Amino acid sequence: MxxxxxxxxxxxxxxxxxxxxxxxxxxxxxxxxxxxxxxPDPLQPYRAQVVQWTECDPGILGHPSDAMNALRGSQRLRCALVRAPLDWGNPAHGDITLAVMRLAAGKPEARRGALLFNPGGPGVDGLNLTFRLWDAFAGSSPADAQGARQLRLLDEYDMVGFSPRGVGASTQLQCGTNEPSRFVDYSVTGWDTPGNLANVHYNGRKTAEACQKNPLTPHISTEAMARDMDLLRSLLGDDKLNYVGYSYGSWLGAWYAGLFPDKVGRMVLDSVMDFGVTMEQALLHAQPPARQRLFDEVLAPYAARHADYFRLGTSAAEVRAAVQALSPSVQAVLGEALSGLSYFRVDANGYLERITVAQGLDAVRQQVPGLDDPDAVKAALARHVFDPAIPARDAFLRQLAWQQFYPAYVSTWLAPPQRIALDSLAAAGAAVRCNDTPAITDLAQWTATVRGLADKAPWYFGGLLANHACAFWQRPSVAKPSLQTLQPLDVLFVQSQYDGATPSDGANAFFTQLPRARRVFVPGDYQHGVYPYTDTCVDPLVTSYLLGEPPAQRDTVCPAHALERDALLQAQSKSSSAPAAYLDPQKARALIDAFKRGLQGDGRGW
Structure with a gap:
């Protein structure tokens, strides 16, 4: 040697x-x-294992349609547990288990390969969530051109969902300690004090310590997950990986492509993270300004266009002023709620309703200053008028204030300390964020970064205080692949302009560095997880790409769906509704909406 x-x-x-x-x-x-x-190759036992496909646990499938129910006991729909190395660099350290579900190609003679799905997170389970999407496609109409394409996907691909390592039915990661967290002031006027920052640092440090006591933690990373996917590709008998990744799934897909560029087949990256920066920059630093921009440029003008309904102001400036007029403590709770409603265009009305609800609770503070007497708060809410013109809406907003917004206020400001504990979704998410790429560890630099983001997005910066563990994390030796490795690949990007979770600025920066990539872009919308869009532009382009026909243009612009109140004032064009693609459009939309809501993970606004 x-x-x-x-x-x-x-x-x-x-x-x-x-x-x-x-x-x-x-x-x-x-x-x-x-x-x-x-x-012998130490990985050969994993590559040569015989996968035992068995009937799926009904609990994984939820409540499928009649079309999928017929497949429950068939050989076509099967689940399996696959062994993978705990440590890909040292297989002798032991195994983990990966849970996989496969809907085999309906026409084996036409099979193109397997199509793997990852719904993001990081840490979202890909078993029952992706099953909902296949269920929607199973209800496609063969008489419609797009419906026929969607049925071809089910006929020509093995549709494969899996629980990434650390979550779901795979080997789970959890973090916990008996030590309670310390109170944190998330308000824009109260966060930047020595005592509050000390509590933020304490919670971050203790979270990192709790996670790193678990020996599984160093092995929950995108590097490991990408290698897991390559193992699945091999065990499914394919030379190439075909893949659809949403949100963090786009980061995972890019990492896989960087490691195994010669094994990339059809790859769709939907709602794209910027792979050219760190995980911390792509998520925690990019999201607050994007959410502020969404409010300023889309949702505040939408409220003003329908001032007689939303009653927040007749101009976008008045709508913004309505939020600015709230007390800091109510603003902080509202910011988390609005962040959580920044993912899906169908939540536009709910987003603006939370502002009205916050105004009501803020008014109640004048009668119950500490909001610490639930009975008094409930009585005051009962007297407050949320909508003087529409009694049913008034009652709905009052119920929303009492059952959702007030409990969130109590949790933020009045609840006793809880022990630090992360379930598998939160723990895996923290591990990936902290293991993948370096984070800011200098606390003075971190504080300066938060100050800048709080100035730009005063209602949306709280995620940086709630997700501070990476500053105290001991990273494993993981190196993100170079963007140059991806440049020859013809992957397909799908992106909406105002996505508040994976901002288009970062997606654009990534896209410009891949000269052979193509993109389907929806200006004016903020949908996180675009495909399927139930239209005659996005859906045919993406589905045709998966079936081997990439878009002719490098960048294709598709019209956005109208927001709900706007749609009432204009007839929806056929190009944006496309109900003919499904035999039961209402059921299909319900399944697709359930799928897309799952992309948000645990539902926390941060």
Missing amino acids: SQLLSQKVMRCARKAAPACLTVWALALAACGGSDGTSP
């Missing part, structure tokens, strides 16, 4: 990194053995 190769092997022995597998292979080939043979 050469001296240079020996040095590389020794460095890799200390790191046990996935990239070192190549170095070990070179070393073994160079050394050989006394009989001229090389030791």
